[in-house]
Amino acid sequence: MAETPDPTSLAEFARRHDPDRFLCALFAPAGSREAIxxxxxxxxxxxxxxxxxxxxxxxxxxxxxxxxxxEEAVAGKPARRHEVAGPLSRAIGAGSLDPAALLALIEAREADETGEEAVPLLERLRGTAGGLAAATGRLLGAPDTSSEGLRQIGTAYGVAGTLRSLPALAAQGRDPLPEGEDPVRAGQALARKGLEVLESGRKLLASLPSRAVAAALPGVLARRDLQRVLRPDWQPGAPAAPRGAGDRLAVTWAGLRGRA
Structure with a gap:
């Protein structure tokens, strides 16, 4: 039988590899956190x-x-020996995670590899970061009417994450900014577009139940990150500043109010 980590280990995995979303997940109902x-x-x-x-x-x-x-988890087959595949199989078997949503996340990544140049950045982020936000809302019981708003908020968070990661992406030979344009202007134009998407998503979430607010909390960080990009001193080649107390407090305040 495949070994699966206990919830504490899984939480540590999430905290270590995705501290932003881990922080947001802490404001979900306790019984839903392991699935998140x-x-x-x-x-x-x-x-x-x-x-x-x-x-x-x-x-x-x-x-x-x-x-x-x-697909093996859906078919009831034993989980693969992997620290994430085990919990994933268990969550699918328990009905906590929607296999269709998981497969959609995979398909978005596959499209990223097979047609990256042809697919606009915002559309790709809509399928990846946006799809993840929508899937999180679904497992928290958000109504179907909230899906589009969460997807847009997730997309905006993806835009912010892309701009924060520009130096790392450049090191990998990947530049999401338009070739031949001034990188500062291009980056700030992308940030403004991200803020537009964020505001559009927030307007669609007027009726988001408080139990699902964790799915929208990455938008709090997205807003702060995108606003930093619009400052006159922003430089696309400079490493992003580490998360500070202000970021964490902003998420905490929104999470405690139940409004993102």
């Missing part, structure tokens, strides 16, 4: 596929491995 940590860990493994294998074909093979893991 599993979803965060699953998303991390999908994102890591490109970091671990630079060649598109190898990335697709890694993503197929996760597709098989999801």
């Amino acid at each position: 940590f599993t979803l965060i860990a699953f998303n991390h493994e999908l994102a890591r596929a490109r970091e671990a294998a630079r060649e598109p074909m190898m990335v697709l093979i890694r993503l197929q491995w996760w597709r098989d893991a999801v």
Whole structure:
């Protein structure tokens, strides 16, 4: 039988690899947190596929491995021996995670590899970061009418994350900004677009139940990050500042109020 980490280990995995979403997950009902940590860990493994294998074909093979893991869990087969595949199989079996949503996250990553140049950045982020936010809301019991708003908020968080990661992306030979344009102007134009998407998403979430607010909390960080990019002294090549007390307090205040 495959070994699976206990919830504490899974939470630590999420905290270590995705501290932003881990912090937001702490404001979800206690009984839902393990499923959210599993979803965060699953998303991390999908994102890591490109970091671990630079060649598109190898990335697709890694993503197929996760597709098989999801489909095997749906079929009731034993979980694969992996620190995330075990909890993932258990969550699918318990009905905590929607297999269709998980497969959609994989498909978004596959599209990223097979047609990256043809697919606009915002559309790709809508499928990845946006899809993750929508899936989180679903497992927290958010109504279907909230899905689009959460997807837009997740997309905005993806935009902010992309801008925070520009130096790392450049080191990998990946530049999401338009070629030939001034990087500061291009980055700030993207930030303004991200803020527009964020505001559009927030307007759609007027009736989001407080139990699902954790799914929207990344938008709090997105707003702060995107506003930093619009400052006159922003430089795309400079490493992003580490999260500070202000960021954590902003999330905490929104989480305690139940409004993002």
